[in-house]
Amino acid sequence: MLPNEMFGISNAWEDLLSIVSETRPTSGEGFAPKTVVFEPDRPLLTDGGGRIAPLAIAYETYGALNAARSNAILLCHALTGDQYAAGVHPVTGKAGWWEAMVGPGKPFDTDRYFLICSNVVGGCMGTTGPSSISPATGKPYGLDFPVVTIRDMVRAQAMLIDHFGIETLFCVAGGSMGGMQVLQWAASYPKRVFSAMPIATAAKHSAQNIALHEVGRQAVMADPDWRSGRYQEQGVRPEKGLAVARMSAHITYLSEAALQRKFGRKLQDRSAPTFSFDADFQVENYLRYQGLAFVERFDANSYLFVTRACDYFDLAADYGGSLAMAFKDIKTRFCVVSFTSDWLYPTSDSRAIVHALNAGGASVSFVEIESDKGHDAFLLHEPMFIATTRGFLDSAAAARGLAAHGNSK
Amino acid sequence: MNFTPAEEPAPPRDQPRLDLAVIAEMVAPGARVLDVGCGDGSLLQLLAQKKGVDGRGVELSQRGVNECVAKGLSVIQGDADTDLSDYPDDGFDYVILSQTLQATRRPRAALTNMLRIGRRAIVSFPNFGYWRVRAQLSLTGRMPVTGHLLYHWHDTPNIHLCTIRDFVELVDELGAHIERGAALDRAGAPIRFNAPWWVWNLFGEQAVFLLERGGKRT
Numbered sequence: 001m002l003p004n005e006m007f008g009i010s011n012a013w014e015d016l017l018s019i020v021s022e023t024r025p026t027s028g029e030g031f032a033p034k035t036v037v038f039e040p041d042r043p044l045l046t047d048g049g050g051r052i053a054p055l056a057i058a059y060e061t062y063g064a065l066n067a068a069r070s071n072a073i074l075l076c077h078a079l080t081g082d083q084y085a086a087g088v089h090p091v092t093g094k095a096g097w098w099e100a101m102v103g104p105g106k107p108f109d110t111d112r113y114f115l116i117c118s119n120v121v122g123g124c125m126g127t128t129g130p131s132s133i134s135p136a137t138g139k140p141y142g143l144d145f146p147v148v149t150i151r152d153m154v155r156a157q158a159m160l161i162d163h164f165g166i167e168t169l170f171c172v173a174g175g176s177m178g179g180m181q182v183l184q185w186a187a188s189y190p191k192r193v194f195s196a197m198p199i200a201t202a203a204k205h206s207a208q209n210i211a212l213h214e215v216g217r218q219a220v221m222a223d224p225d226w227r228s229g230r231y232q233e234q235g236v237r238p239e240k241g242l243a244v245a246r247m248s249a250h251i252t253y254l255s256e257a258a259l260q261r262k263f264g265r266k267l268q269d270r271s272a273p274t275f276s277f278d279a280d281f282q283v284e285n286y287l288r289y290q291g292l293a294f295v296e297r298f299d300a301n302s303y304l305f306v307t308r309a310c311d312y313f314d315l316a317a318d319y320g321g322s323l324a325m326a327f328k329d330i331k332t333r334f335c336v337v338s339f340t341s342d343w344l345y346p347t348s349d350s351r352a353i354v355h356a357l358n359a360g361g362a363s364v365s366f367v368e369i370e371s372d373k374g375h376d377a378f379l380l381h382e383p384m385f386i387a388t389t390r391g392f393l394d395s396a397a398a399a400r401g402l403a404a405h406g407n408s409k
Numbered sequence: 410m411n412f413t414p415a416e417e418p419a420p421p422r423d424q425p426r427l428d429l430a431v432i433a434e435m436v437a438p439g440a441r442v443l444d445v446g447c448g449d450g451s452l453l454q455l456l457a458q459k460k461g462v463d464g465r466g467v468e469l470s471q472r473g474v475n476e477c478v479a480k481g482l483s484v485i486q487g488d489a490d491t492d493l494s495d496y497p498d499d500g501f502d503y504v505i506l507s508q509t510l511q512a513t514r515r516p517r518a519a520l521t522n523m524l525r526i527g528r529r530a531i532v533s534f535p536n537f538g539y540w541r542v543r544a545q546l547s548l549t550g551r552m553p554v555t556g557h558l559l560y561h562w563h564d565t566p567n568i569h570l571c572t573i574r575d576f577v578e579l580v581d582e583l584g585a586h587i588e589r590g591a592a593l594d595r596a597g598a599p600i601r602f603n604a605p606w607w608v609w610n611l612f613g614e615q616a617v618f619l620l621e622r623g624g625k626r627t
Contacts, residue, residue, distance in 0.1 A: 324497075335478065336485075354485055355495045363465070365478045366485035370471060388475055395481025 031090040033058035033083065033119070033126035036163050040135075044121065044156055047312075050146020054135070057160045058126025059083050059118035062102060063110035065164070071402055072166045073108060074157060075117040076174030076181035078379075079249075079306050080298055082125040085117040086110070091125075091297050100381045107389035112402070113170065120181075121156040122148045122306055124299035131232060131299045142229035142301060150177070150313045154184045161192070170400055171393065173197035175378035176345065177306070180313050183353065186334070187315055187326040195333040195396040197389065200342050200378040202349035203323050203356070204314035209344070212252055213307040216245035220300045229301050242300045243291030250290045255341040255374035259283060316356075323356035330357075333399070334364040335392040337385060339377040365392060427597030428615060429455055432507060432531050435589060435619045436460050440502035443467070443526060445489045445519075446509030450477035453484075465501075467492060490514045493522035501527040508615075510534045511567040517579060524585055524622045533617040536592070538572030538610040556595050557614055573610040576618070584623035591617045 035058045038044070043053035060083040065072060075085050077097065086102035088095065102108040108115055119127035122145065130145040137144070161169065172185045172193050179201025186196045202209070220226055223241025227234050251259075263283040267273070270280065279285040319325035334357055338350035347368050357364040369385045371377040378385065429452045436442060438460045444453050447466030450473075456462040466484035468474050477484035485492075489506065490513050504527035506519065511534050513519045523530040535557040536542075545553035552562040560567065571579075573592065580587055591599040592613025600613060609616070 333483070351492075351495075358465075358485075358495065358500070359497045361500070363483040364485060365474070365483050366487070367471065367474050367478065368486050384471065384475060388478055391475065391479025391481075394479070398481060 046146045046152045047149040048147045056128045057118050062115040065114040069166050072114045072169050073171040074169050076178035078176035078178045083117045083119045120153040124302040130301035140232045148309050150180045150184050168192050171195045175199035186332050190330045193332045197335045199337045200345050202345045203353050205311050210311045217304050219244040238300045239295040242295045246294040247287040247291045252344045253376040257372040324359035327357050327360035327362050330362045336366045338368045339371045341372045342375040344375040431617050433459050442503045443501040444505045448473050450480050450482045453482050489519050496526045503527050503529045505531045507533050511570050516569045528622050530620045535615050536573050536613045537570040539614045540611050573616050586621045588621045589619040
């Protein structure tokens with residue numbers, strides 16, 4: 001999503017028409033992601049007692065790894081993101097999800113760092129997930145896919161990082177569900193994370209977070225085409241349910257102020273209400289478009305699995321109920337960022353993380369960025385956020401002994 | 410924080426402020442230091458350079474936090490009134506409150522928290538007992554505006570001004586010890602003569618105290 005596109009609807013229907021006319025499957029056909037496959041002798045054993053083997057991990061990299069392998073940054077994507085953090089997305093043809101932050105001269109400087117971004121386990125952009133073929137049945141996993149956790153996602157990422165021969169990541173960064181992975185990385189592999197940026201995130205999913213996810217899942221499951229998760233074999237897709245799930249979720253990524261500013265009560269291509277259930281209001285039109293565009297690129301079962309992973313996330317619970325214990329004596333440098341209008345993972349969630357890091361004696365910076373763009377602000381062009389990230393990474397790079405430019409060291 | 414309200418730009422600081430040098434002198438090398446109201450991070454930088462401390466900061470203004478983070482300092486956005494309670498006991502050797510005490514809503518609670526978080530606290534503040542302040546109030550009948558009290562009564566962030574004598578009394582009430590103290594002139598240089606407290610209270614434009622947690626506190 002480009003910053004300007006996010007709230008722009010002027011081209012919405014043109015975009016929609018172009019997408020519909022070149023409908024692509026989401027099960028990994030039609031594009032060829034870079035993939036590492038871990039054979040059955042190296043299974044991913046999940047928190048829920050499951051076993052995923054073989055495990056394919058689809059990834060993208062940007063920039064070059066230096067000789068000392070000390071300039072690698074892992075970017076963790078959010079719920080419905082993927083490995084295409086920058087550049088042109090092969091399915092949608094749009095810019096990568098963190099285009100605002102990743103590229104030459106940008107805070108995650110591709111001239112300076114080696115950036116790795118992988119699709120999470122349970123996803124649908126090439127990494128093994130519910131739409132992959134189960135070796136046991138020869139059919140798509142569907143709901144037989146093991147329920148995965150944020151920690152399972154991080155385990156899979158660690159396998160990929162091992163594959164690259166990287167011992168310590170210079171930084172692990174991500175927002176929202178990506179931020180949960182950042183926190184899990186720091187807790188699970190503190191010595192492998194030199195610096196960490198958990199952004200617009202929380203150390204646990206709140207009752208409200210779980211409730212909102214459940215609405216989305218029930219929308220998917222209520223679609224007659226969901227077929228108890230066996231829709232792939234039956235040649236159908238629960239597009240209506242998934243679109244409704246996306247519409248409701250999308251509202252949580254914005255803010256009341258942003259919706260009011262962009263749409264208000266403005267009508268869509270008409271001068272008076274039609275007294276029908278057409279999308280009279282621009283905001284309705286916008287949400288319908290968001291729903292339709294989403295189902296073209298995302299798998300319904302994957303949506304169930306990744307939302308579930310977030311719901312199960314409660315980092316403190318793994319450490320006797322104390323979040324501070326998760327970060328005890330950690331040497332990682334943290335920069336925690338929240339946004340004022342984010343009501344999905346509000347500043348209080350970030351403060352709880354900062355509190356725990358302080359109690360654990362960690363080195364932590366914390367900034368609350370003033371923005372009216374809601375949760376999605378972390379994906380958009382926010383100058384203060386960009387300046388903070390640049391400053392934090394520059395100082396961490398100096399501490400890590402990374403050269404200011406190039407990959408000489 | 411410091412003297413400026415959160416929204417306003419910090420005053421220019423081309424050279425290290427003399428009062429910061431006085432504070433830095435009180436800190437033992439290699440100590441763990443929490444600077445509350447750290448502004449643009451000048452003191453933390455000075456402490457890192459001169460004393461090799463492991464420093465952390467708390468600052469209210471986003472601008473200040475960003476400047477600090479860009480300098481590589483570990484600073485969190487927060488408020489001396491509300492966020493100190495989040496820090497664990499004995500997390501630091503020194504907790505510093507530089508020119509911020511008078512802008513807190515509950516100075517006593519802030520001091521109590523500081524002496525809980527660190528065994529030692531360093532506090533600097535403008536002295537309302539300074540003779541020019543007294544003279545302005547008594548002779549002109551108006552709230553004083555001086556080199557260190559730049560604001561008019563209606564727009565000042567300094568809501569809890571005190572004199573050196575008042576401060577010493579509060580420290581007594583908290584059961585803490587004054588390990589060292591210095592009255593500073595307008596430029597922030599220590600007044601280099603021995604004198605009883607009432608003299609400092611008259612001639613010091615600002616003051617810096619190094620406090621140690623007392624045995625009485627639980």
